[in-house]
Amino acid sequence: MKGEISNDMDYIQISDIMERIREIESDDDPFEYEKEELESLKSLLDQCSGFEGTLIRDSEFKEYCENMASDQVGDIPDWIYFHIDWQGISDDVRSNYTSVDFDGVDYLINY
Numbered sequence: 001m002k003g004e005i006s007n008d009m010d011y012i013q014i015s016d017i018m019e020r021i022r023e024i025e026s027d028d029d030p031f032e033y034e035k036e037e038l039e040s041l042k043s044l045l046d047q048c049s050g051f052e053g054t055l056i057r058d059s060e061f062k063e064y065c066e067n068m069a070s071d072q073v074g075d076i077p078d079w080i081y082f083h084i085d086w087q088g089i090s091d092d093v094r095s096n097y098t099s100v101d102f103d104g105v106d107y108l109i110n111y
Contacts, residue, residue: 004037007105012055014109017045040103047100051109058099058106065090 005012005020024030024038048055056064066086070076076084097108 004033005041006037007040007102007107010057010060012102012107014045014048014052014055017041017048021045044100044102048109051098051111053110055100055102055107055109056097058108061094061097061108062086062090065093068093 003020005017021038021041024034024041027034030038044055069084069089094108096110098111099106099108101107
């Protein structure tokens with residue numbers, strides 16, 4: 001069981017969304033909250049049609065970009081790190097992403 005997927009998660013794998021949909025649909029008598037979750041997940045998956053990978057909560061995108069830079073470059077010394085315009089970098093990187101709505105919360109996915 002994958003467990004409930006909700007819009008308070010920072011990162012959501014599209015494969016997990018598909019797995020959760022299959023899980024709920026295979027239940028002969030799902031709970032009411034699972035039926036509501038299923039509707040939300042199907043709507044979200046429709047918006048992600050043609051995409052693969054990870055949905056990133058919009059409010060976490062700047063931190064995501066910081067982590068991505070550290071992964072690619074390695075440890076960045078503090079005397080450099082604190083002078084980097086992370087908001088500017090995340091704004092530039094954002095141009096390679098599209099936004100989807102998950103029950104009122106914006107998520108970004110790379111296209």
